[in-house]
Amino acid sequence: MPELLQIENIRKTFPGVVALDDVSFSVAPGEIHTLLGENGAGKSTLMNVFTGLYHPDSGRMYLNGEPVHFTSPRDSLSRGIGMVHQHFMLVPAHSVFENILLALDKVRQVYDRKHYQQKMQKLIDTFGLDLDLDTEVWKLSIGAQQWIELIKLLLRDCRLLILDEPTAVLTPQETERLFKVLRLLQEQGKSIIFISHKMREVMEISDRVTVLKKGRSIATLERGHFNRETLAGLMIGRDRIPEWQRNMQMSEKIILDIKNLSVRNDRGLADLDDFSLQLKEGEILGIAGVAGNGQKALAEALTGLKEVSKGQIFAGLVDITHSTARSSYISGIAHIPEDRKSIGIAPDLDVADNLIMKSFKNSFFRRGIFQNRSAIRHNAEEKISRFAIKSGPEGSPVRYLSGGNIQKVIIARELSEQPRVLVALYPTRGLDIGSAEYIHKVIVDGAGRGMSTILIAEDLDELLKLSDRIAVMFRGKLVGYVNPRQTTREEIGLMMSGEKQDQQP
Amino acid sequence: MKLVIERRDTSSPLLRFGAPVVSIVIALFFAGALLLLAGVSPLEAYREILYEAVGSLYGLSETLVKATPLILSGLAVSLAFRMQIWNIGAEGQIYMGAMGATWVALFSGMENHWLLMVGMFSAAFICGGLWAGVAGLLRARWSVNEVIVTLMMNYIAILFINYLIYGPWRDPQGFNFPLTAQFAEAARFANFFDTRLHSGFLLALGCALILYLFMERTIWGYQIKVIGSNPQAARYAGMRTGASVFWVLFLSGAIAGIAGFSEVAGLQYRLQHGLSPGYGYTAIIIAWLARRSALGVVIVSLLMGILLVGGDSLQMLWQLPIAFVYAFQGLILFFLLGSDFFIQYRLKLVKGIHHG
Numbered sequence: 001m002p003e004l005l006q007i008e009n010i011r012k013t014f015p016g017v018v019a020l021d022d023v024s025f026s027v028a029p030g031e032i033h034t035l036l037g038e039n040g041a042g043k044s045t046l047m048n049v050f051t052g053l054y055h056p057d058s059g060r061m062y063l064n065g066e067p068v069h070f071t072s073p074r075d076s077l078s079r080g081i082g083m084v085h086q087h088f089m090l091v092p093a094h095s096v097f098e099n100i101l102l103a104l105d106k107v108r109q110v111y112d113r114k115h116y117q118q119k120m121q122k123l124i125d126t127f128g129l130d131l132d133l134d135t136e137v138w139k140l141s142i143g144a145q146q147w148i149e150l151i152k153l154l155l156r157d158c159r160l161l162i163l164d165e166p167t168a169v170l171t172p173q174e175t176e177r178l179f180k181v182l183r184l185l186q187e188q189g190k191s192i193i194f195i196s197h198k199m200r201e202v203m204e205i206s207d208r209v210t211v212l213k214k215g216r217s218i219a220t221l222e223r224g225h226f227n228r229e230t231l232a233g234l235m236i237g238r239d240r241i242p243e244w245q246r247n248m249q250m251s252e253k254i255i256l257d258i259k260n261l262s263v264r265n266d267r268g269l270a271d272l273d274d275f276s277l278q279l280k281e282g283e284i285l286g287i288a289g290v291a292g293n294g295q296k297a298l299a300e301a302l303t304g305l306k307e308v309s310k311g312q313i314f315a316g317l318v319d320i321t322h323s324t325a326r327s328s329y330i331s332g333i334a335h336i337p338e339d340r341k342s343i344g345i346a347p348d349l350d351v352a353d354n355l356i357m358k359s360f361k362n363s364f365f366r367r368g369i370f371q372n373r374s375a376i377r378h379n380a381e382e383k384i385s386r387f388a389i390k391s392g393p394e395g396s397p398v399r400y401l402s403g404g405n406i407q408k409v410i411i412a413r414e415l416s417e418q419p420r421v422l423v424a425l426y427p428t429r430g431l432d433i434g435s436a437e438y439i440h441k442v443i444v445d446g447a448g449r450g451m452s453t454i455l456i457a458e459d460l461d462e463l464l465k466l467s468d469r470i471a472v473m474f475r476g477k478l479v480g481y482v483n484p485r486q487t488t489r490e491e492i493g494l495m496m497s498g499e500k501q502d503q504q505p
Numbered sequence: 506m507k508l509v510i511e512r513r514d515t516s517s518p519l520l521r522f523g524a525p526v527v528s529i530v531i532a533l534f535f536a537g538a539l540l541l542l543a544g545v546s547p548l549e550a551y552r553e554i555l556y557e558a559v560g561s562l563y564g565l566s567e568t569l570v571k572a573t574p575l576i577l578s579g580l581a582v583s584l585a586f587r588m589q590i591w592n593i594g595a596e597g598q599i600y601m602g603a604m605g606a607t608w609v610a611l612f613s614g615m616e617n618h619w620l621l622m623v624g625m626f627s628a629a630f631i632c633g634g635l636w637a638g639v640a641g642l643l644r645a646r647w648s649v650n651e652v653i654v655t656l657m658m659n660y661i662a663i664l665f666i667n668y669l670i671y672g673p674w675r676d677p678q679g680f681n682f683p684l685t686a687q688f689a690e691a692a693r694f695a696n697f698f699d700t701r702l703h704s705g706f707l708l709a710l711g712c713a714l715i716l717y718l719f720m721e722r723t724i725w726g727y728q729i730k731v732i733g734s735n736p737q738a739a740r741y742a743g744m745r746t747g748a749s750v751f752w753v754l755f756l757s758g759a760i761a762g763i764a765g766f767s768e769v770a771g772l773q774y775r776l777q778h779g780l781s782p783g784y785g786y787t788a789i790i791i792a793w794l795a796r797r798s799a800l801g802v803v804i805v806s807l808l809m810g811i812l813l814v815g816g817d818s819l820q821m822l823w824q825l826p827i828a829f830v831y832a833f834q835g836l837i838l839f840f841l842l843g844s845d846f847f848i849q850y851r852l853k854l855v856k857g858i859h860h861g
Contacts, residue, residue: 370722
């Protein structure tokens with residue numbers, strides 16, 4: 001079969017990181033080709049290579065058999081390659097018509113409104129979409145907004161559509177409709193690169209599946225040659241589960257008991273839905289799940305950043321769901337946030353000032369209304385040497401530190417108050433191996449002192465290595481617990497995609 | 506080959522200090538060209554400006570007099586800037602502060618000098634603070650943009666003062682001029698060296714020192730810095746950002762209010778039209794150029810004072826139009842702000858990128 005787009009041996013590095021390493025991939029006319037991989041496997045980078053946002057360091061790219069290189073997304077779009085991003089590029093206050101018009105090429109200053117309206121309406125009718133051209137975008141559901149993005153590309157005669165996790169934001173019904181449209185497009189000979197974490201969808205829609213792992217394309221399988229288990233295994237890897245590294249010293253005392261918790265996001269959807277979880281003293285409880293299934297809401301509800309709409313959180317026997325009881329308890333919860341740069345630090349302040357962000361009111365760091373600069377400086381010196389933070393010259397803003405060192409600053413701060421509970425979100429994401437190992441050690445050491453940890457991570461290796469138990473989340477619910485020493489990656493993978501219920505530990 | 510703009514990771518102290526100096530030199534060069542066109546020798550003109558502004562006791566005192574309200578309102582604006590709050594309303598807050606001080610001076614019935622001073626100060630502080638506090642409350646509670654609110658409230662303040670001086674507060678002996686009565690001696694600042702220089706200047710320096718200590722040494726200043734640097738991180742660390750927004754705007758307005766107090770008590774001795782010829786707006790530029798530091802505000806305000814006083818001499822000695830003075834000040838500010846860009850960014854030539 002002649003390929004529409006083909007890439008060979010693509011390699012792309014960023015300073016200090018190999019994002020893509022020898023990736024080959026192709027998509028034929030009328031084919032739906034799925035890209036599968038964990039976060040950080042290189043999917044986004046590969047997409048950005050397709051659309052010309054990134055230029056590969058080496059490797060070849062062919063369009064219809066001819067070598068090409070795209071200089072920009074505009075360039076690739078003019079050659080018929082279009083992408084629907086996870087975050088839509090729409091003007092909320094404008095109408096559907098205006099948004100689509102904005103995306104079109106060569107619209108004259110004085111344009112024939114009717115002509116364009118008819119063109120758009122024709123597409124809408126062809127695919128049986130329910131979309132009113134005159135409605136303002138902000139009034140539309142996420143699913144309908146996605147239609148707009150699709151129509152934009154179709155009006156520009158794209159032959160290849162790249163859909164970056166299009167179903168992540170859709171309801172099951174909307175997903176069904178999207179799939180219908182995708183099949184129609186396929187019949188018209190359009191090619192589609194589909195990205196999804198959800199195994200059921202991948203099985204349903206894909207003609208071919210390519211699995212990316214750690215920047216390499218490790219397998220391409222045709223329909224009929226893959227099933228859920230093989231894909232889960234390929235995606236997560238077949239290496240041996242790392243050895244269990246720490247002694248069991250878990251007590252059976254439950255330190256945090258989350259009962260039927262619901263948390264809504266700004267759009268009113270449930271990020272956490274009837275979620276229950278029990279955390280034991282001195283335990284490292286791993287939370288596995290595809291990103292966006294409620295992990296962040298869980299962490300934010302526990303650390304007081306988000307209001308709980310239903311359910312209860314008990315610390316021992318005390319209900320800390322609402323009221324002031326929580327705020328005092330929260331001080332005993334350490335939190336390593338997901339997005340360390342955007343909420344973990346004050347980037348313009350130096351290391352010393354960042355280290356006292358949570359404890360600046362302590363009598364230790366103040367003299368009346370004044371700060372005790374020398375205590376603050378001593379604290380910084382001690383933390384910098386204990387956590388081996390490479391902080392640059394004294395007084396330099398934290399934003400100049402590397403990601404690993406910023407993470408160490410956050411961890412040094414969070415663990416300095418002897419917390420009872422640590423909620424860690426993706427604590428080693430984007431860190432080099434040395435820093436990641438160091439952070440693992442800190443968490444395990446903490447557990448040795450009786451600190452309980454909720455470890456939310458996407459790297460199964462990390463979870464399997466550190467956790468005493470693993471809880472699996474899917475769509476804001478607890479799927480179940482597994483024992484890291486008895487489970488398989490396949491089992492966790494299936495639970496992560498909502499396929500398999502668990503066994504209780 | 507392509508010219509691209511790139512953000513600097515760090516800027517060296519030499520650059521941070523040198524760039525403004527270079528930009529002033531460039532501005533003087535361009536202004537010199539204008540002077541030549543007007544038939545005036547630039548060197549002579551510059552010497553005259555400098556002499557007028559700092560070369561005599563009178564000139565120096567006038568420069569400091571001009572700098573006084575600029576320092577205070579500059580501090581007010583820069584305090585809010587530290588928290589990424591844009592107080593465009595210092596002008597209105599100056600007027601409201603002046604109003605508060607005037608009320609105490611004229612209508613409180615107090616006669617003791619120190620009692621009056623404290624009363625006028627407090628009234629100015631509270632009036633200016635509450636005026637800005639409205640924007641603070643709106644911003645904290647309902648996320649209303651403080652730029653719009655503070656700006657719009659300038660007009661309200663100025664027009665309200667107009668109402669007072671045309672109406673209820675008009676001096677009965679003032680021949681129908683829109684002015685209040687003059688303050689009694691007890692309600693005035695002391696003057697120094699037989700010039701117009703008054704204690705307001707010391708008050709301004711004191712405020713700069715207090716604000717410096719407040720920002721750099723107290724736990725409140727620390728919170729303001731954290732919130733200004735990253736409000737999300739502040740919330741995550743358990744700080745109450747809403748309350749801080751209100752109090753910072755209140756304090757900012759209060760300091761601008763003190764500028765109003767200092768003008769009526771030290772210079773004009775009454776509430777009148779044109780009390781502030783735009784000090785509150787100049788304060789925004791000052792705060793920007795001073796880059797958050799209280800000391801910087803003092804230095805830049807003095808520089809602005811020199812420009813204002815020296816500019817006057819251009820008018821008087823060479824009969825240059827006032828527009829020329831504005832052009833001269835504009836050039837200097839333009840290049841100073843331009844240098845700011847080069848401190849933060851650099852221009853770089855890149856060669857075309859080859860693809861494999």
